[in-house]
Amino acid sequence: MSATAxxxxxxxxxxxxxxxxxxxYQDIFSEDPKAITLGEDLADPEGGGIAKITKGLSTKFGDxxxxxxxxxxxxxxxxxxxxxxxGYRPIAEIMLMNFTTVAMDMIVNHAAKLRFMSGxxxxxxxxxxTMTGLGFGSGGQHCDYLEAWFAHTPGIKVCAASTPEDAYxxxxxxxxxxxxxxxxxxxxTYFAPMSFELPDAGHRVPxxxxxxxxxGTDVTVVTYARMAVNARAAADALAGEGxxxxxxxxxxxxxxDRETVLASARKTGRVLVAHEAVKQxxxxxxxxxxxxxxxxxxxxxxxKRVGGAFSAVPYSKxxxxxxxxxxxxxxxxxxxxxx
Amino acid sequence: xxxxxxxxxxxxxxxxxxxxxxxxDERARKVILSGQIAMVYYSYRGQEIIPSVMGEILRDDxxxxxxxxxxxxxxxxxxxxxxxxxxxAGRRTGSCKGKGGPMHLTYPPxxxxxxxxxxxxxxxxxxxxxxxxxxxxxxxxxxxxFGDGASNIGAIHEAMNLASxxxxxxxxxxxxNLFAEHTTFEKMxxxxxxxxxxxxxxxxxxxxxxxxxxEMYLAFSEAVARARAGEGPTLLxxxxxxxxxxxxxxxxxxxxxxxxxxxxxxxxxxxxRARLIAxxxxxxxxxxxxxxxxxxxxxxxxxxxxxxxxxxxDDLRFDVFEKEIAA
Ligand SMILES: Cc1ncc(C[n+]2csc(CCOP(=O)(O)OP(=O)(O)O)c2C)c(N)n1
Numbered sequence: 001m002s003a004t005a006x007x008x009x010x011x012x013x014x015x016x017x018x019x020x021x022x023x024x025y026q027d028i029f030s031e032d033p034k035a036i037t038l039g040e041d042l043a044d045p046e047g048g049g050i051a052k053i054t055k056g057l058s059t060k061f062g063d064x065x066x067x068x069x070x071x072x073x074x075x076x077x078x079x080x081x082x083x084x085x086x087g088y089r090p091i092a093e094i095m096l097m098n099f100t101t102v103a104m105d106m107i108v109n110h111a112a113k114l115r116f117m118s119g120x121x122x123x124x125x126x127x128x129x130t131m132t133g134l135g136f137g138s139g140g141q142h143c144d145y146l147e148a149w150f151a152h153t154p155g156i157k158v159c160a161a162s163t164p165e166d167a168y169x170x171x172x173x174x175x176x177x178x179x180x181x182x183x184x185x186x187x188x189t190y191f192a193p194m195s196f197e198l199p200d201a202g203h204r205v206p207x208x209x210x211x212x213x214x215x216g217t218d219v220t221v222v223t224y225a226r227m228a229v230n231a232r233a234a235a236d237a238l239a240g241e242g243x244x245x246x247x248x249x250x251x252x253x254x255x256x257d258r259e260t261v262l263a264s265a266r267k268t269g270r271v272l273v274a275h276e277a278v279k280q281x282x283x284x285x286x287x288x289x290x291x292x293x294x295x296x297x298x299x300x301x302x303x304k305r306v307g308g309a310f311s312a313v314p315y316s317k318x319x320x321x322x323x324x325x326x327x328x329x330x331x332x333x334x335x336x337x338x339x
Numbered sequence: 340x341x342x343x344x345x346x347x348x349x350x351x352x353x354x355x356x357x358x359x360x361x362x363x364d365e366r367a368r369k370v371i372l373s374g375q376i377a378m379v380y381y382s383y384r385g386q387e388i389i390p391s392v393m394g395e396i397l398r399d400d401x402x403x404x405x406x407x408x409x410x411x412x413x414x415x416x417x418x419x420x421x422x423x424x425x426x427x428a429g430r431r432t433g434s435c436k437g438k439g440g441p442m443h444l445t446y447p448p449x450x451x452x453x454x455x456x457x458x459x460x461x462x463x464x465x466x467x468x469x470x471x472x473x474x475x476x477x478x479x480x481x482x483x484x485f486g487d488g489a490s491n492i493g494a495i496h497e498a499m500n501l502a503s504x505x506x507x508x509x510x511x512x513x514x515x516n517l518f519a520e521h522t523t524f525e526k527m528x529x530x531x532x533x534x535x536x537x538x539x540x541x542x543x544x545x546x547x548x549x550x551x552x553x554e555m556y557l558a559f560s561e562a563v564a565r566a567r568a569g570e571g572p573t574l575l576x577x578x579x580x581x582x583x584x585x586x587x588x589x590x591x592x593x594x595x596x597x598x599x600x601x602x603x604x605x606x607x608x609x610x611x612r613a614r615l616i617a618x619x620x621x622x623x624x625x626x627x628x629x630x631x632x633x634x635x636x637x638x639x640x641x642x643x644x645x646x647x648x649x650x651x652x653d654d655l656r657f658d659v660f661e662k663e664i665a666a
Contacts, residue, residue, distance in 0.1 A: 123661065
């Protein structure tokens with residue numbers, strides 16, 4: 001549950017997703033000598049990463065375990081895979097999600113498949129951290145949500161957090177998972193104070209478990225990442241209109257929590273699936289299809305989907321604003337479901 | 340290269356590995372033709388000396404990332420024949436339970452960590468194994484093998500640069516068999532050689548006759564010694580020739596007949612055999628009885644494979660993740 005849900009008016013939140021991720025790194029590296037990490041610019045001589053999540057890490061844990069790399073995404077992923085085959089627990093940072101496209105062979109053909117193709121003799125317990133998201137006016141190659149590409153790949157798990165607690169707990173759980181996990185981080189919401197305290201070292205968010213971030217009875221919104229932030233805002237706004245919205249943040253996009261989603265859909269009978277990624281052929285299609293398969297006849301309305309436009313992410317501000325749903329668009333989609 | 344660069348016992352041992360590797364290829368082609376096993380098969384016939392030398396020098400804990408044309412590398416590294424053949428046959432007793440097949444053979448107990456069907460992808464992963472060796476403060480080395488065609492794909496270059504700037508114990512073993520699928524080496528590879536590219540990555544690059552045991556032995560030992568001593572990676576370009584087409588069954592009409600027959604006439608395995616006898620390192624009888632033993636081992640492995648059970652459809656739910664996935 002998001003801490004924003006219960007925020008007393010007087011006190012302002014201070015904890016960001018960024019700070020939670022930074023703490024997760026510190027805690028992981030303090031606890032496990034098998035933890036290693038690599039990526040562009042992430043050691044201290046290079047500034048501790050573009051978002052400074054790994055700041056201080058190489059100084060504290062040494063530059064053999066915390067390595068800046070050349071701009072070579074295939075080499076980064078390959079090194080992570082190889083080290084994991086030999087018993088290490090690499091966290092590989094691919095700076096921005098669009099840059100995973102030049103490492104797809106390593107991720108899809110190797111990280112995701114080696115366990116199966118070796119008949120379980122080898123495994124690839126790596127975490128791939130990558131940042132993305134609309135809002136910086138960076139245009140078509142720096143902010144795509146490509147989660148569907150990975151969700152479509154057997155052998156890799158896909159996660160995204162929308163609160164500092166979940167960011168911390170997912171990174172820790174992903175790190176401990178015996179299989180490869182890609183953690184998609186929303187860069188524009190990194191810096192927004194959302195919580196009051198940093199999670200403690202024992203906090204975990206089990207993979208495959210959704211969170212009900214707002215309880216409601218009229219409409220279920222199934223979502224994740226930035227769109228969960230928007231959905232919470234929409235739910236709060238609609239509460240004023242007497243509309244009760246249940247916000248289900250998947251947190252793990254693949255394999256997703258069918259039980260929680262179906263239970264909520266059964267309860268409300270109306271489902272909106274929302275993501276920032278292009279709507280067509282997106283994760284929302286899979287979720288809508290499963291709800292349909294399981295609950296045909298029990299729904300009050302067909303499952304509705306909203307998502308990014310079928311275009312490259314545009315540069316110009318009005319276009320960028322129109323590209324993916326904000327809280328207002330979600331609110332009107334929710335109202336539509338109640339018509 | 341002086342032919343006495345390696346001692347007699349080593350030379351004999353290299354021959355024994357090469358003979359096994361050669362016999363295994365001959366059997367594979369026979370078994371495919373007989374219809375007993377249907378598989379995509381990339382014959383390595385003609386390239387046996389390279390992995391025989393590597394196998395001679397490497398330890399079990401040294402790791403190997405190889406490619407679809409890699410069964411020679413793996414036998415050189417000690418892949419057990421039963422598990423190998425059962426995997427080729429797609430049986431549950433195969434090393435990968437029939438889930439990997441000829442292009443994804445894996446056998447970690449002998450350091451055989453990855454076999455990839457993607458050209459060039461052995462190299463980036465080998466770097467990770469090399470990094471792990473150093474983190475372990477072990478002197479084990481990490482080998483990746485690939486072909487001449489692979490020297491033109493980006494992954495290899497990213498990997499060579501990273502290995503060099505991180506000074507990793509990675510050894511890049513390019514087996515230049517002069518063809519990439521149906522395309523000749525000269526036509527698609529700028530610069531006339533691959534070893535020269537190492538200079539751009541500030542690592543030693545050595546072109547050797549991969550069919551010459553002594554030359555191969557010296558170059559590979561030096562690369563291994565460098566890597567074990569923490570002095571960084573080496574690129575070896577091992578010149579060789581692939582006797583048959585890219586995949587077994589292609590008509591290899593793109594290979595000039597004279598080139599092919601000249602290479603086959605210089606077949607490195609019988610040449611080594613003849614030398615062992617001429618130099619009185621082994622007798623005809625000794626070698627013949629060893630070769631008969633090999634055939635018996637392969638007989639046993641093939642029989643084991645063919646008698647083994649097929650996987651069950653339900654096996655698809657296992658090994659995708661550590662935990663089984665829902666039906
Ligand atoms: C990335 C990629 N592109 C294309 C192919 C198809 N392919 C398989 S083997 C091969 C030729 C590779 O030649 P080389 O690297 O010289 O190795 P050799 O097969 O001669 O051992 C090609 C193009 C592939 N497997 N992977």
